[in-house]
Amino acid sequence: MAKALVGYVGGPTPDQIRESARLRRRVADLEAEVLRLKVENDGLLKALGERVEAVDELLEPLAH
Known part of the structure; x- marks a missing residue:
């Protein structure tokens, strides 16, 4: 009965496959x-990350 309610009587249909x-x-x-x-x-x-490191290197002399 449960199979009939779900629609799986006889297995999956070609459309379902x-x-x-x-x-x-x-x-x-x-x-x-x-x-x-x-x-x-x-x-x-x-x-x-590489660009941030390059900018940090350029700004480092200004920080001192």
């Missing part, structure tokens, strides 16, 4: 995008 595959691909695409953005962010943070 296609939708599940589409969603798995979308999740994989989003995970790849998150990884790409993390790598890009790490590079930007490194570049920013």
Whole structure:
């Protein structure tokens, strides 16, 4: 009875299988995008840190 209420009599339909595959691909695409953005962010943070160090070196003589 519970299976009939949920709609799983006879297993998943072809539409459900296609939708599940589409969603798995979308999740994989989003995970790849998150990884790409993390790598890009790490590079930007490194570049920013290098620039801050360069500015600190330029300002150091003025502090004395």
